Amino acid sequence: MKTCLVVDDSRVIRKVSRRILEDLGFEVAEASDGVEAMAWCSAVTPDLILLDWEMPTMDGLTFLRRLRAEPAGDQPKVVFCTVVNEIERIREALDAGADEYIMKPFDGSIVAGKLDYLGLIA
Template identity: 40%
Template structure:
């Protein structure tokens, strides 16, 4: 079973995203901050990690680079989740290890298309 790890400070977004991924047959984990996420990533390696672009007290792009520096058993696909289409920020995230980006708001169909896109380019 594929595993998705959602890192977002919003309870609502995490729950909504969890429902979508569970309906697609994923096992889902959540963290409300990069600090909590890094702690979890010491013991688990998800297939996909969704990282919110703005979280209080955190720099999401630096967080993506920290994930890439971890000695994980395999390389997870990191999706940078944004609320505005800011090409400069998206390029920075990609340069630091993101595999793609997802624009909020999203739904199940958009998630399915993004997963297919990432699998094709991986």
């Protein structure tokens, strides 16, 4: 079973994301910020990370840059899932190593389409 780490400071977004991802066949773990996510990723490398941008303690972009600098940090697919929608910021995220970008609000079909595009679901 593929694994996904949902990183978002909103408990509601984590819950909605978990439901969508479990319906798509993922085993899901959660983190509320980048620091928690880094600790999780140092123990287990997930197949996918669904990542918010704006979080306390460590934001999503900082987390992504640190993750990609780690020895196995290039392995997980990272999909930003955020309200940040300026084209310059999207380009910044993709340049930092994000594989895809989803705008909030989102639904199951949007997530499924992105994950299908990334080759993570059949």
